Amino acid sequence: MTARDKLLEAAVKLIRTNGFAATSVDQLCGEAGVTKGAFFHHFASKEALGVAAADYWSASTGAFFAGAPFHHYPRAIDRVLGYLDLRIALIAGPPQSFSCVAGTMVQEAFLSSEAIRFACAASISGNADALEPDIALAMAEADVAGTTAASLARHVQTVIQGAFILAKADGEAEAAATARDALQHLRRYFTLLFKIEDHDAD
Amino acid sequence: MTARDKLLEAAVKLIRTNGFAATSVDQLCGEAGVTKGAFFHHFASKEALGVAAADYWSASTGAFFAGAPFHHYPRAIDRVLGYLDLRIALIAGPPQSFSCVAGTMVQEAFLSSEAIRFACAASISGNADALEPDIALAMAEADVAGTTAASLARHVQTVIQGAFILAKADGEAEAAATARDALQHLRRYFTLLFKIEDHDAD
DNA sequence: GACGACATACCAACCAGTCGGTATGCAGTG
DNA sequence: CACTGCATACCGACTGGTTGGTATGTCGTC
Numbered sequence: 001m002t003a004r005d006k007l008l009e010a011a012v013k014l015i016r017t018n019g020f021a022a023t024s025v026d027q028l029c030g031e032a033g034v035t036k037g038a039f040f041h042h043f044a045s046k047e048a049l050g051v052a053a054a055d056y057w058s059a060s061t062g063a064f065f066a067g068a069p070f071h072h073y074p075r076a077i078d079r080v081l082g083y084l085d086l087r088i089a090l091i092a093g094p095p096q097s098f099s100c101v102a103g104t105m106v107q108e109a110f111l112s113s114e115a116i117r118f119a120c121a122a123s124i125s126g127n128a129d130a131l132e133p134d135i136a137l138a139m140a141e142a143d144v145a146g147t148t149a150a151s152l153a154r155h156v157q158t159v160i161q162g163a164f165i166l167a168k169a170d171g172e173a174e175a176a177a178t179a180r181d182a183l184q185h186l187r188r189y190f191t192l193l194f195k196i197e198d199h200d201a202d
Numbered sequence: 203m204t205a206r207d208k209l210l211e212a213a214v215k216l217i218r219t220n221g222f223a224a225t226s227v228d229q230l231c232g233e234a235g236v237t238k239g240a241f242f243h244h245f246a247s248k249e250a251l252g253v254a255a256a257d258y259w260s261a262s263t264g265a266f267f268a269g270a271p272f273h274h275y276p277r278a279i280d281r282v283l284g285y286l287d288l289r290i291a292l293i294a295g296p297p298q299s300f301s302c303v304a305g306t307m308v309q310e311a312f313l314s315s316e317a318i319r320f321a322c323a324a325s326i327s328g329n330a331d332a333l334e335p336d337i338a339l340a341m342a343e344a345d346v347a348g349t350t351a352a353s354l355a356r357h358v359q360t361v362i363q364g365a366f367i368l369a370k371a372d373g374e375a376e377a378a379a380t381a382r383d384a385l386q387h388l389r390r391y392f393t394l395l396f397k398i399e400d401h402d403a404d
Numbered sequence: 405g406a407c408g409a410c411a412t413a414c415c416a417a418c419c420a421g422t423c424g425g426t427a428t429g430c431a432g433t434g
Numbered sequence: 435c436a437c438t439g440c441a442t443a444c445c446g447a448c449t450g451g452t453t454g455g456t457a458t459g460t461c462g463t464c
Contacts, residue, residue, distance in 0.1 A: 158361060181357075
Protein backbone atom coordinates (compact mmCIF):
# COMPACT_ATOMS: atom_id res chain seq x y z
CA MET A 1 0.00 0.00 0.00
CA THR A 2 1.52 3.25 -1.20
CA ALA A 3 1.66 6.53 0.67
CA ARG A 4 -0.96 7.95 -1.69
CA ASP A 5 -3.49 5.27 -0.74
CA LYS A 6 -2.74 5.66 2.94
CA LEU A 7 -3.30 9.40 2.63
CA LEU A 8 -6.63 8.90 0.83
CA GLU A 9 -7.89 6.53 3.51
CA ALA A 10 -6.75 8.93 6.21
CA ALA A 11 -8.56 11.71 4.36
CA VAL A 12 -11.83 9.78 4.28
CA LYS A 13 -11.58 9.09 8.00
CA LEU A 14 -10.58 12.58 9.08
CA ILE A 15 -12.91 14.49 6.75
CA ARG A 16 -15.84 12.44 7.99
CA THR A 17 -14.83 13.11 11.57
CA ASN A 18 -13.74 16.76 11.55
CA GLY A 19 -14.61 18.12 8.12
CA PHE A 20 -12.24 19.31 5.42
CA ALA A 21 -11.20 22.76 6.65
CA ALA A 22 -10.57 21.56 10.20
CA THR A 23 -8.32 18.74 8.98
CA SER A 24 -4.72 19.88 8.57
CA VAL A 25 -2.09 18.44 6.27
CA ASP A 26 -0.03 17.50 9.33
CA GLN A 27 -2.96 15.57 10.80
CA LEU A 28 -3.45 13.77 7.49
CA CYS A 29 0.22 12.79 7.43
CA GLY A 30 0.16 11.67 11.05
CA GLU A 31 -2.93 9.50 10.53
CA ALA A 32 -1.49 7.98 7.37
CA GLY A 33 1.95 7.48 8.93
CA VAL A 34 3.79 9.36 6.20
CA THR A 35 5.71 12.63 6.08
CA LYS A 36 4.81 15.95 4.60
CA GLY A 37 7.23 15.38 1.77
CA ALA A 38 5.19 12.37 0.71
CA PHE A 39 1.99 14.38 0.86
CA PHE A 40 3.19 17.10 -1.48
CA HIS A 41 4.89 14.55 -3.69
CA HIS A 42 1.51 12.99 -4.46
CA PHE A 43 -0.77 16.03 -4.19
CA ALA A 44 -0.05 19.50 -5.49
CA SER A 45 -2.05 21.10 -2.68
CA LYS A 46 -4.52 20.36 0.08
CA GLU A 47 -7.28 21.21 -2.39
CA ALA A 48 -5.97 18.56 -4.80
CA LEU A 49 -6.10 16.01 -1.96
CA GLY A 50 -9.73 17.00 -1.41
CA VAL A 51 -10.55 16.37 -5.05
CA ALA A 52 -8.71 13.03 -5.00
CA ALA A 53 -10.50 12.03 -1.79
CA ALA A 54 -13.88 12.72 -3.38
CA ASP A 55 -12.90 10.68 -6.44
CA TYR A 56 -11.59 7.87 -4.25
CA TRP A 57 -14.87 7.92 -2.32
CA SER A 58 -16.88 7.82 -5.56
CA ALA A 59 -14.93 4.84 -6.83
CA SER A 60 -15.06 2.78 -3.64
CA THR A 61 -18.74 3.40 -2.84
CA GLY A 62 -19.69 3.01 -6.50
CA ALA A 63 -17.99 -0.38 -6.66
CA PHE A 64 -19.63 -1.47 -3.40
CA PHE A 65 -23.18 -0.71 -4.53
CA ALA A 66 -22.57 -2.05 -8.02
CA GLY A 67 -21.68 -5.42 -6.50
CA ALA A 68 -24.58 -5.59 -4.05
CA PRO A 69 -26.97 -8.56 -4.34
CA PHE A 70 -30.19 -6.53 -4.80
CA HIS A 71 -29.33 -6.16 -8.49
CA HIS A 72 -30.43 -9.75 -9.04
CA TYR A 73 -34.03 -9.17 -7.99
CA PRO A 74 -36.27 -9.70 -11.04
CA ARG A 75 -38.65 -6.73 -10.51
CA ALA A 76 -37.28 -3.20 -10.94
CA ILE A 77 -39.19 -1.81 -7.96
CA ASP A 78 -37.69 -4.51 -5.74
CA ARG A 79 -34.21 -3.50 -6.86
CA VAL A 80 -35.01 0.10 -5.95
CA LEU A 81 -36.38 -0.89 -2.53
CA GLY A 82 -33.44 -3.27 -2.16
CA TYR A 83 -31.07 -0.34 -2.54
CA LEU A 84 -32.96 1.58 0.14
CA ASP A 85 -32.96 -1.42 2.48
CA LEU A 86 -29.22 -1.82 2.00
CA ARG A 87 -28.66 1.86 2.77
CA ILE A 88 -30.75 1.46 5.92
CA ALA A 89 -28.81 -1.65 6.93
CA LEU A 90 -25.51 0.18 6.52
CA ILE A 91 -26.42 2.82 9.08
CA ALA A 92 -24.90 1.85 12.41
CA GLY A 93 -22.58 3.28 15.00
CA PRO A 94 -21.54 6.94 15.20
CA PRO A 95 -22.20 9.35 12.28
CA GLN A 96 -18.56 9.42 11.21
CA SER A 97 -18.79 5.72 10.36
CA PHE A 98 -21.81 5.96 8.04
CA SER A 99 -21.87 9.54 6.74
CA CYS A 100 -20.80 10.70 3.30
CA VAL A 101 -17.45 12.30 2.49
CA ALA A 102 -18.78 14.12 -0.56
CA GLY A 103 -21.78 15.58 1.26
CA THR A 104 -19.62 16.73 4.15
CA MET A 105 -16.97 18.29 1.96
CA VAL A 106 -19.25 20.07 -0.50
CA GLN A 107 -20.91 21.98 2.36
CA GLU A 108 -17.62 23.61 3.27
CA ALA A 109 -16.03 23.99 -0.13
CA PHE A 110 -18.85 24.68 -2.58
CA LEU A 111 -17.79 28.32 -2.93
CA SER A 112 -14.10 28.27 -2.02
CA SER A 113 -13.10 25.48 -4.40
CA GLU A 114 -14.84 24.83 -7.70
CA ALA A 115 -12.71 21.68 -8.19
CA ILE A 116 -13.84 20.12 -4.91
CA ARG A 117 -17.45 21.13 -5.50
CA PHE A 118 -17.35 19.46 -8.90
CA ALA A 119 -15.80 16.23 -7.60
CA CYS A 120 -18.38 16.00 -4.81
CA ALA A 121 -21.21 16.70 -7.25
CA ALA A 122 -19.90 13.89 -9.45
CA SER A 123 -19.87 11.53 -6.47
CA ILE A 124 -23.47 12.29 -5.52
CA SER A 125 -24.66 12.25 -9.13
CA GLY A 126 -22.88 8.95 -9.64
CA ASN A 127 -24.97 7.33 -6.92
CA ALA A 128 -28.13 8.81 -8.40
CA ASP A 129 -27.25 7.77 -11.93
CA ALA A 130 -26.70 4.18 -10.85
CA LEU A 131 -30.24 4.11 -9.49
CA GLU A 132 -31.99 5.88 -12.33
CA PRO A 133 -32.46 3.00 -14.83
CA ASP A 134 -34.26 0.81 -12.28
CA ILE A 135 -36.44 3.71 -11.19
CA ALA A 136 -37.31 4.43 -14.82
CA LEU A 137 -38.31 0.80 -15.35
CA ALA A 138 -40.36 0.72 -12.18
CA MET A 139 -42.12 3.95 -13.17
CA ALA A 140 -43.10 2.48 -16.52
CA GLU A 141 -44.40 -0.72 -14.92
CA ALA A 142 -46.43 1.05 -12.23
CA ASP A 143 -47.53 3.90 -14.50
CA VAL A 144 -46.15 6.64 -12.27
CA ALA A 145 -46.48 10.19 -13.62
CA GLY A 146 -45.81 13.70 -12.37
CA THR A 147 -42.05 13.41 -12.00
CA THR A 148 -39.01 11.85 -13.70
CA ALA A 149 -36.69 8.97 -12.85
CA ALA A 150 -33.75 11.38 -12.69
CA SER A 151 -35.57 13.63 -10.22
CA LEU A 152 -36.55 10.68 -8.03
CA ALA A 153 -33.02 9.27 -8.09
CA ARG A 154 -31.68 12.64 -6.97
CA HIS A 155 -34.33 12.79 -4.26
CA VAL A 156 -33.03 9.52 -2.83
CA GLN A 157 -29.62 11.15 -2.42
CA THR A 158 -31.26 14.25 -0.95
CA VAL A 159 -32.92 12.26 1.84
CA ILE A 160 -29.74 10.29 2.51
CA GLN A 161 -27.68 13.50 2.87
CA GLY A 162 -30.34 15.12 5.04
CA ALA A 163 -30.50 12.02 7.22
CA PHE A 164 -26.77 12.32 7.89
CA ILE A 165 -27.16 15.92 9.04
CA LEU A 166 -29.99 15.15 11.45
CA ALA A 167 -27.99 12.18 12.71
CA LYS A 168 -24.99 14.39 13.41
CA ALA A 169 -27.17 16.88 15.23
CA ASP A 170 -28.48 14.11 17.49
CA GLY A 171 -26.09 12.69 20.03
CA GLU A 172 -24.06 9.64 19.10
CA ALA A 173 -26.50 7.38 20.94
CA GLU A 174 -29.48 8.27 18.76
CA ALA A 175 -27.72 9.15 15.52
CA ALA A 176 -28.16 5.84 13.71
CA ALA A 177 -31.83 5.47 14.66
CA THR A 178 -32.52 9.02 13.47
CA ALA A 179 -30.95 8.37 10.08
CA ARG A 180 -32.75 5.05 9.65
CA ASP A 181 -36.08 6.69 10.49
CA ALA A 182 -35.58 9.24 7.70
CA LEU A 183 -34.84 6.51 5.16
CA GLN A 184 -37.98 4.63 6.24
CA HIS A 185 -39.99 7.70 5.22
CA LEU A 186 -38.24 7.68 1.86
CA ARG A 187 -39.09 4.00 1.49
CA ARG A 188 -42.73 4.70 2.35
CA TYR A 189 -42.80 7.47 -0.27
CA PHE A 190 -41.71 4.94 -2.87
CA THR A 191 -44.27 2.34 -1.82
CA LEU A 192 -47.04 4.97 -1.98
CA LEU A 193 -45.85 6.37 -5.30
CA PHE A 194 -45.50 2.92 -6.86
CA LYS A 195 -48.75 1.67 -5.25
CA ILE A 196 -47.28 -1.52 -3.87
CA GLU A 197 -48.34 -3.67 -0.95
CA ASP A 198 -45.28 -3.83 1.25
CA HIS A 199 -44.14 -6.79 3.30
CA ASP A 200 -40.65 -5.76 4.32
CA ALA A 201 -40.19 -3.16 7.05
CA ASP A 202 -37.45 -2.09 9.44
CA MET B 203 -26.94 48.25 16.83
CA THR B 204 -24.30 46.90 19.19
CA ALA B 205 -21.04 45.16 18.25
CA ARG B 206 -22.49 41.87 19.43
CA ASP B 207 -25.38 42.05 16.98
CA LYS B 208 -23.11 43.07 14.14
CA LEU B 209 -20.87 40.09 14.89
CA LEU B 210 -23.84 37.69 14.93
CA GLU B 211 -25.09 38.92 11.57
CA ALA B 212 -21.57 38.68 10.15
CA ALA B 213 -21.37 35.13 11.55
CA VAL B 214 -24.58 34.06 9.82
CA LYS B 215 -23.34 35.46 6.52
CA LEU B 216 -19.80 34.06 6.69
CA ILE B 217 -20.72 30.64 8.11
CA ARG B 218 -23.28 30.16 5.34
CA THR B 219 -20.69 31.15 2.76
CA ASN B 220 -17.49 29.49 3.97
CA GLY B 221 -18.46 27.28 6.87
CA PHE B 222 -17.48 27.66 10.51
CA ALA B 223 -13.92 26.32 10.57
CA ALA B 224 -12.89 28.28 7.47
CA THR B 225 -14.17 31.53 8.96
CA SER B 226 -11.54 33.29 11.09
CA VAL B 227 -12.15 35.67 13.96
CA ASP B 228 -10.39 38.41 11.99
CA GLN B 229 -12.74 37.89 9.05
CA LEU B 230 -15.72 38.05 11.38
CA CYS B 231 -14.47 41.32 12.85
CA GLY B 232 -13.74 42.75 9.40
CA GLU B 233 -17.20 41.88 8.11
CA ALA B 234 -18.86 43.30 11.22
CA GLY B 235 -16.68 46.40 11.25
CA VAL B 236 -15.52 45.89 14.84
CA THR B 237 -12.19 45.09 16.43
CA LYS B 238 -10.88 41.91 17.95
CA GLY B 239 -11.17 43.44 21.37
CA ALA B 240 -14.90 43.81 20.88
CA PHE B 241 -15.16 40.20 19.72
CA PHE B 242 -13.56 38.74 22.82
CA HIS B 243 -15.39 41.18 25.03
CA HIS B 244 -18.72 39.70 23.93
CA PHE B 245 -17.67 36.08 23.29
CA ALA B 246 -15.33 34.01 25.40
CA SER B 247 -14.09 32.09 22.37
CA LYS B 248 -14.78 31.38 18.73
CA GLU B 249 -16.76 28.35 19.87
CA ALA B 250 -18.97 30.57 22.04
CA LEU B 251 -19.66 32.74 18.99
CA GLY B 252 -20.71 29.60 17.15
CA VAL B 253 -23.18 28.71 19.88
CA ALA B 254 -24.53 32.26 19.96
CA ALA B 255 -24.86 32.30 16.17
CA ALA B 256 -26.91 29.09 16.25
CA ASP B 257 -29.15 30.55 18.95
CA TYR B 258 -29.52 33.80 17.02
CA TRP B 259 -30.42 31.79 13.92
CA SER B 260 -33.00 29.77 15.88
CA ALA B 261 -34.62 32.90 17.24
CA SER B 262 -34.81 34.80 13.97
CA THR B 263 -36.04 31.91 11.81
CA GLY B 264 -38.40 30.74 14.54
CA ALA B 265 -40.01 34.18 14.71
CA PHE B 266 -40.27 34.38 10.94
CA PHE B 267 -42.15 31.09 10.55
CA ALA B 268 -44.29 31.72 13.62
CA GLY B 269 -45.57 34.91 11.99
CA ALA B 270 -46.23 33.41 8.55
CA PRO B 271 -49.80 33.60 7.17
CA PHE B 272 -50.29 29.84 6.60
CA HIS B 273 -51.14 29.48 10.30
CA HIS B 274 -54.57 30.97 9.59
CA TYR B 275 -55.68 28.19 7.23
CA PRO B 276 -58.58 26.34 8.84
CA ARG B 277 -57.51 22.77 7.95
CA ALA B 278 -54.42 21.32 9.62
CA ILE B 279 -53.16 19.61 6.44
CA ASP B 280 -53.34 22.95 4.60
CA ARG B 281 -51.20 24.54 7.28
CA VAL B 282 -48.64 21.76 6.85
CA LEU B 283 -48.63 22.11 3.07
CA GLY B 284 -48.57 25.88 3.52
CA TYR B 285 -45.34 25.55 5.47
CA LEU B 286 -43.83 23.47 2.69
CA ASP B 287 -44.98 25.92 0.02
CA LEU B 288 -43.44 28.78 1.98
CA ARG B 289 -40.15 26.91 2.27
CA ILE B 290 -40.22 26.30 -1.47
CA ALA B 291 -40.97 29.96 -2.15
CA LEU B 292 -38.03 31.04 0.01
CA ILE B 293 -35.51 29.15 -2.12
CA ALA B 294 -33.95 31.56 -4.59
CA GLY B 295 -30.53 32.80 -5.57
CA PRO B 296 -27.25 31.16 -4.56
CA PRO B 297 -27.13 28.49 -1.80
CA GLN B 298 -25.54 30.83 0.72
CA SER B 299 -28.69 32.97 0.63
CA PHE B 300 -31.18 30.18 1.41
CA SER B 301 -29.20 27.49 3.24
CA CYS B 302 -29.28 26.80 6.98
CA VAL B 303 -26.65 27.97 9.45
CA ALA B 304 -27.39 25.19 11.91
CA GLY B 305 -27.20 22.44 9.30
CA THR B 306 -23.95 23.80 7.93
CA MET B 307 -22.33 24.22 11.32
CA VAL B 308 -23.36 20.90 12.86
CA GLN B 309 -21.67 19.01 10.01
CA GLU B 310 -18.32 20.47 10.95
CA ALA B 311 -18.63 20.66 14.71
CA PHE B 312 -20.74 17.66 15.77
CA LEU B 313 -17.70 15.94 17.26
CA SER B 314 -15.33 18.80 18.04
CA SER B 315 -17.80 20.91 20.01
CA GLU B 316 -20.63 19.45 22.03
CA ALA B 317 -21.94 22.97 22.74
CA ILE B 318 -22.26 23.86 19.07
CA ARG B 319 -23.76 20.48 18.24
CA PHE B 320 -26.37 20.99 20.94
CA ALA B 321 -27.27 24.52 19.82
CA CYS B 322 -27.66 23.38 16.21
CA ALA B 323 -29.75 20.39 17.27
CA ALA B 324 -32.00 22.76 19.19
CA SER B 325 -32.41 24.96 16.13
CA ILE B 326 -33.41 22.05 13.88
CA SER B 327 -35.64 20.50 16.54
CA GLY B 328 -37.27 23.87 17.09
CA ASN B 329 -38.40 23.99 13.47
CA ALA B 330 -39.70 20.42 13.71
CA ASP B 331 -41.51 21.03 16.99
CA ALA B 332 -43.32 24.05 15.56
CA LEU B 333 -44.70 21.82 12.81
CA GLU B 334 -45.61 18.79 14.91
CA PRO B 335 -49.02 19.85 16.33
CA ASP B 336 -50.49 20.54 12.89
CA ILE B 337 -49.10 17.26 11.56
CA ALA B 338 -50.63 15.42 14.51
CA LEU B 339 -54.02 17.03 13.83
CA ALA B 340 -53.82 16.23 10.14
CA MET B 341 -52.89 12.62 10.90
CA ALA B 342 -55.91 12.21 13.13
CA GLU B 343 -58.24 13.73 10.52
CA ALA B 344 -56.91 11.62 7.64
CA ASP B 345 -56.44 8.49 9.73
CA VAL B 346 -52.75 8.11 8.94
CA ALA B 347 -50.96 5.24 10.68
CA GLY B 348 -47.53 3.64 10.60
CA THR B 349 -45.55 6.63 11.81
CA THR B 350 -45.74 9.50 14.28
CA ALA B 351 -46.18 13.24 13.98
CA ALA B 352 -42.78 13.79 15.58
CA SER B 353 -41.09 11.50 13.08
CA LEU B 354 -42.80 13.20 10.14
CA ALA B 355 -41.92 16.65 11.44
CA ARG B 356 -38.28 15.61 11.70
CA HIS B 357 -38.45 14.15 8.20
CA VAL B 358 -39.46 17.55 6.84
CA GLN B 359 -36.26 19.00 8.28
CA THR B 360 -34.29 16.05 6.90
CA VAL B 361 -35.42 16.74 3.35
CA ILE B 362 -34.81 20.47 3.72
CA GLN B 363 -31.24 19.88 4.93
CA GLY B 364 -30.58 17.34 2.20
CA ALA B 365 -31.95 19.73 -0.41
CA PHE B 366 -29.41 22.35 0.67
CA ILE B 367 -26.53 19.89 0.21
CA LEU B 368 -27.61 18.86 -3.27
CA ALA B 369 -28.10 22.53 -4.12
CA LYS B 370 -24.57 23.36 -2.99
CA ALA B 371 -23.18 20.49 -5.05
CA ASP B 372 -24.92 21.84 -8.14
CA GLY B 373 -23.55 25.01 -9.64
CA GLU B 374 -25.00 28.32 -8.56
CA ALA B 375 -27.17 28.45 -11.69
CA GLU B 376 -29.12 25.27 -10.85
CA ALA B 377 -28.92 25.32 -7.06
CA ALA B 378 -32.32 26.83 -6.34
CA ALA B 379 -34.17 24.62 -8.84
CA THR B 380 -32.51 21.52 -7.37
CA ALA B 381 -33.57 22.40 -3.85
CA ARG B 382 -37.14 23.22 -4.91
CA ASP B 383 -37.41 19.92 -6.75
CA ALA B 384 -36.50 18.03 -3.58
CA LEU B 385 -39.18 19.85 -1.56
CA GLN B 386 -41.75 19.05 -4.25
CA HIS B 387 -41.09 15.36 -3.60
CA LEU B 388 -41.59 15.95 0.09
CA ARG B 389 -44.87 17.72 -0.68
CA ARG B 390 -45.97 14.81 -2.86
CA TYR B 391 -45.15 12.40 -0.04
CA PHE B 392 -47.50 14.33 2.22
CA THR B 393 -50.32 14.43 -0.32
CA LEU B 394 -50.01 10.66 -0.86
CA LEU B 395 -49.78 9.90 2.85
CA PHE B 396 -52.75 12.14 3.71
CA LYS B 397 -54.71 10.95 0.64
CA ILE B 398 -55.62 14.41 -0.55
CA GLU B 399 -56.49 15.66 -4.01
CA ASP B 400 -54.00 18.40 -4.66
CA HIS B 401 -54.63 21.60 -6.59
CA ASP B 402 -51.54 23.61 -5.78
CA ALA B 403 -48.22 22.71 -7.40
CA ASP B 404 -44.87 24.46 -8.04
C1' DG C 405 22.88 7.34 -13.57
C1' DA C 406 18.32 8.81 -14.10
C1' DC C 407 14.03 8.74 -11.95
C1' DG C 408 10.23 8.02 -8.83
C1' DA C 409 9.15 7.74 -3.93
C1' DC C 410 9.75 9.44 -0.12
C1' DA C 411 12.21 12.16 4.25
C1' DT C 412 13.96 16.42 6.78
C1' DA C 413 14.31 21.11 7.59
C1' DC C 414 12.50 25.19 7.03
C1' DC C 415 9.50 29.53 6.05
C1' DA C 416 6.15 33.36 5.77
C1' DA C 417 1.41 33.98 6.68
C1' DC C 418 -2.14 33.32 9.54
C1' DC C 419 -4.54 31.67 13.56
C1' DA C 420 -7.15 32.11 18.18
C1' DG C 421 -6.61 34.35 22.10
C1' DT C 422 -4.32 38.03 25.54
C1' DC C 423 -3.48 42.28 27.60
C1' DG C 424 -2.95 47.05 28.94
C1' DG C 425 -5.45 50.74 27.94
C1' DT C 426 -9.45 54.37 26.95
C1' DA C 427 -14.24 56.28 26.76
C1' DT C 428 -18.66 56.42 28.72
C1' DG C 429 -22.30 56.03 31.91
C1' DC C 430 -24.35 55.34 36.33
C1' DA C 431 -24.98 54.81 41.53
C1' DG C 432 -23.65 56.48 45.83
C1' DT C 433 -22.06 60.14 48.94
C1' DG C 434 -21.03 64.58 50.92
C1' DC D 435 -23.82 69.67 42.27
C1' DA D 436 -19.23 67.75 42.31
C1' DC D 437 -16.65 63.89 43.14
C1' DT D 438 -15.45 59.09 43.61
C1' DG D 439 -15.79 54.16 42.48
C1' DC D 440 -16.77 50.85 39.47
C1' DA D 441 -18.92 48.31 35.59
C1' DT D 442 -19.57 47.96 30.65
C1' DA D 443 -18.10 48.61 25.87
C1' DC D 444 -14.63 48.78 23.01
C1' DC D 445 -9.70 49.37 21.06
C1' DG D 446 -5.48 47.49 18.68
C1' DA D 447 -0.77 45.89 19.32
C1' DC D 448 1.11 41.66 20.52
C1' DT D 449 2.22 36.46 21.17
C1' DG D 450 3.03 31.65 20.70
C1' DG D 451 1.69 28.13 18.13
C1' DT D 452 -0.12 26.21 13.66
C1' DT D 453 -0.94 26.53 8.85
C1' DG D 454 -0.15 25.22 3.83
C1' DG D 455 3.62 25.02 1.11
C1' DT D 456 8.82 24.73 -0.47
C1' DA D 457 13.73 23.48 -1.04
C1' DT D 458 16.91 20.10 -0.75
C1' DG D 459 18.57 15.61 0.16
C1' DT D 460 18.54 10.38 0.24
C1' DC D 461 17.45 5.88 -1.02
C1' DG D 462 16.18 1.87 -3.89
C1' DT D 463 15.16 0.29 -8.61
C1' DC D 464 15.24 -0.11 -13.56
